[in-house]
Amino acid sequence: MTNPIELLKGIRVVSLEQYIGAPxxxxxxxDAGAEVIKVEQPGKGDPRRDYEPRRGEGDEVVSGxxxxxxxxxxxVEIDFATDEGAAQLAALLATADVLVSNLRPGALARRGFxxxxxxxxxxxxxxxEISGFGQTGPYAQWPAFDxxxxxxxxxxxxxxxxxxxxxxxxxxxxxxxxxGVYAAIGILAALVSRSRTGRGTHVxxxxxxxxxxxxxxxxxxxxxxxxxxxxxxxxxSPVGNFVAGDGGWVSVVIPTDEMWRRCCxxxxxxxxxxxxxxxxxxxxxxxxxxxVLPQLTEWAAGMTRDEAIAALRGAGQPAGAVLxxxxxxxxxxxxxxxxxxxxxxxxxxNPDGSRLSLPRLPLLFDGVGALPGPVPRLGEAxxxxxxxxxx
Numbered sequence: 001m002t003n004p005i006e007l008l009k010g011i012r013v014v015s016l017e018q019y020i021g022a023p024x025x026x027x028x029x030x031d032a033g034a035e036v037i038k039v040e041q042p043g044k045g046d047p048r049r050d051y052e053p054r055r056g057e058g059d060e061v062v063s064g065x066x067x068x069x070x071x072x073x074x075x076v077e078i079d080f081a082t083d084e085g086a087a088q089l090a091a092l093l094a095t096a097d098v099l100v101s102n103l104r105p106g107a108l109a110r111r112g113f114x115x116x117x118x119x120x121x122x123x124x125x126x127x128x129e130i131s132g133f134g135q136t137g138p139y140a141q142w143p144a145f146d147x148x149x150x151x152x153x154x155x156x157x158x159x160x161x162x163x164x165x166x167x168x169x170x171x172x173x174x175x176x177x178x179x180g181v182y183a184a185i186g187i188l189a190a191l192v193s194r195s196r197t198g199r200g201t202h203v204x205x206x207x208x209x210x211x212x213x214x215x216x217x218x219x220x221x222x223x224x225x226x227x228x229x230x231x232x233x234x235x236x237s238p239v240g241n242f243v244a245g246d247g248g249w250v251s252v253v254i255p256t257d258e259m260w261r262r263c264c265x266x267x268x269x270x271x272x273x274x275x276x277x278x279x280x281x282x283x284x285x286x287x288x289x290x291x292v293l294p295q296l297t298e299w300a301a302g303m304t305r306d307e308a309i310a311a312l313r314g315a316g317q318p319a320g321a322v323l324x325x326x327x328x329x330x331x332x333x334x335x336x337x338x339x340x341x342x343x344x345x346x347x348x349x350n351p352d353g354s355r356l357s358l359p360r361l362p363l364l365f366d367g368v369g370a371l372p373g374p375v376p377r378l379g380e381a382x383x384x385x386x387x388x389x390x391x
Contacts, residue, residue, distance in 0.1 A: 001342075001344055001371050001373065002371070003031070003033060003072065003370055003371050003372065003373060004368050004370070004371060005031065005032055005033045005361075005365055005368065005369075005370045005371075006033040007032045007033050007365060008029060008032045008033040008034035009033045009034075011029070011033075011034040011035070011097045011098065011191070012034070012035045012037065012095060012096045012097050012098070013026055013029050013030075013034050013035065013036045013037065013096065013097065013098040013099075013100060014037050014039060014089075014092055014093060014096045014098070014099050014100070015036060015037065015038055015039065015073075015099070015100040015101070016039050016080075016099070016100070016101040016102075016103055016108075017038060017039075017046070017100060017101070017102055018040075018046045018047060018048070018102065019046070019047065019048060019102070019145075019176070020048075020069060020146070020173045020176035020177065020180070021102050021130045021176045021177075021179045021180050021183070021207065022100050022101065022102035022130050022180065022183070023038075023046070023048075023069035023070055023180070024069045024173075024176065024177050024179075024180030024181070025100060025128070025130065025179075025180035025181070025183040025184045025187070026038070026073065026100055027069045027070060027071065027072070027073070027180075027361075027372070028180070028181070028184045028361050029098075029184060029187065030071070030072040030073055030372065030373075031072065031360055031361035031370035031372055032361060032370065033370075034098075035074070036072070036073040036074065037073070037074050037075075037076055037092065037096075037381070037386060038070065038073045038074065038075045038076070038376065039076055039077075039078050039080070039089065039092075040075055040076070040077055040078075040378060040379065041077070041079060042077040042078070042079050042379070043077070045075070045077075045378040045379075046066060046070070048063060048065045048066040048069070048070075049063055049066045049378065050063065051063045051064070051065030051066060052064070052065070053065075055347045055348055055349070055356070056345070056346070056347025056348075057347075059377055060345070060346060060347045060377075061347060062343065062345045062347045062348045062356075062375050066375065067343060067345075067348070067358060067375045068358060070375055070376065071343065071358070071372035071373060071374065071375050072372035072373035072374075073373075073376050074376055074380070074381040074386070075376035075377065075378055075379055075380050075381060076092075076379060076381045076382065076383055076386060077378065077379035078092075078383065080111055081111060086111060086112055086113075088383045089113075090113075090121070091383070091387055092383065092386060092387065093121075093122055093125060094121075094122065095386070095387065096122075096125060097124070097125070097126060097191070097194075098125070098126045098127075098128065098187055098191070099118075099122075099125055099126070099127045099128070100128045100129075100130070100183070100187070101127075101128070101129050101130070102129070102130040102131065103129075103131075104131065104141070104143070105129070105131050105133075105134070105135045105140045105141060106135075106141070108129070115202060118200070118202070122200070123198075123199055123200060124194060124198060124199060124200050125200040126187055126190040126191055126194060126200045126201055126203065127200060127201075127202045127203065128183050128186060128187050128190075128202075128203035128205060129202070129203070129204055129205065130179055130180070130183050130205040130207070131144075131205070131206060131207070132144025132145075132148065132149060132206070132207050132208060133206055133207070133208045134204050134205075134206030134208070134209065135204045136204075137206075139208065144207060144208070145176075146173045146174065146175045146176045146207075147169055149175040149179075149207045149208055149211045150169050150170060150174060150175055150211070151167070151169075152208055152211070153175065153208060153211025153212050153214065153215060154211075154212065154215050154218065154219075155170065155174070155175070155211060155214070155215060156168060156169055157229075157230075157231065158215075158218065158229055158230075158231055159231065160231035160232055161231070161232045162231060162232040162233075163230045163231050163232060163233075165231065165232070167231065168231075175207050175210070175211045175214075176207070178207075178210055178211065178214055179205060179207040179210050179211075182205055182210045183203065183205040186203035186205060187203060189201075190203055217236075217237075221236055232289075233286075233289070234285055234288075235282065235285050235286050236281075236282060236285055237253070237255065237285055238253065238254045238255065238281060238284040238285040238288050238292065239251075239252070239253045239254075239288070240252065240288045240289065240292070240293045241293070241322055242293045242294075242296040242297045242300065243297055243300070244297075244300040244301075244303050244304055244305040244307070244308045245300060245301045245302050245303050245304065246303075246304040246305055247305075248304065248305025248306070248321065248322075249305065249321070249322035250296075250300070250305055250308050250309055250312075250319055250320070250321060250322065251319065251320050251321070251322050252296065252312065252317070252318070252319050253318060254281075254284055254292070254317070255281060256281065257279075257280075257281070259316075259317055259318070260273065260278070260284060261273050262312075262315045262316045262317040263296075263312065263315070263317045265315045266311045266312045266314065266315035266317055267295065267296070267299040268299075269295065269299070272295065277291060278291065278292065296308075305321055306321070309321060337364065337369070338360075338369045339359050339360065339362060339369070340357035340358065340359060340360075341357055341358065341359070341360040341369070341370070341371050341372055342355035342356070342357045343355055343356050343357065343358065343374065343375065344373060344374035345374045345375050348375075360372055
């Protein structure tokens, strides 16, 4: 299967990557048409190659945890801690447009690849280093995984149903993925700059900074009001979920007085429009849990989830189903837009013979979506092939 997206065709990305942050970044670049060369430790590779669930045996085994972030790349084994490996990496970088790394800050420099060498030997190379806390600052050498950044960024302090409950973690690599997205934006901006100046740029992507910036709304509210957002309550945004009669959940947001009027029209409750506890956005936010959502739940008690949503939408009020993961996978709209792309690997089959599918880059270009290539076997490309082959 050939990727129809060629926006980054001719761009070679070399990535010293493992786990999620850098692999997710480079997977987006690969989906957009770049050639991504994943440099892995000989005989070991990215630790996520061993993650469950897995399909297949031996060299053909496919890990779901690895496939998510590494389809459409090429894998080469280089131990760049050795003189030979460092020379191989330098030769590879001489052919590259972008270097991505999520090694610990200072690790590249200790192996002979510092900022001065990049500027001297690879002046057109865009270098992006993704780390927990950035390349500088008092926390630079602290180890960090996604959960650490969720906590330190303030995200965990907001997740949970009440202040009395412990802080929660989002159940996926939220900050890892977000770090990869921001890093990709930085790389693309640096490539645009290089097209004008001919010189590369060093992109320093700190997950801690990215995570804090992601929480712009509670930080802005704190800056303007001095209030500290707490778990289970948002005193400025009237959002929430209510349950319909069939047990299905519905998500609503009522940010304006006009939307509140539409919501009341759908419920047949015009008396609530001017209710003294609900007649402003802030009041509705403060009373969302104990007044607005109970009213919606009572109204929808004799309806299915989809009937309640249809009634709200019919009145012009935004509403959506709280879909379970299996519903997301079967959703007709996502299917129509081709979000789920099949894995090409022979081992990536369901019992009925159909191919396993995972989300592609969630963008369409001129109406066309990416079709990522297969998950690479460890070291399937040789350094000689990569240096001698046509780009």
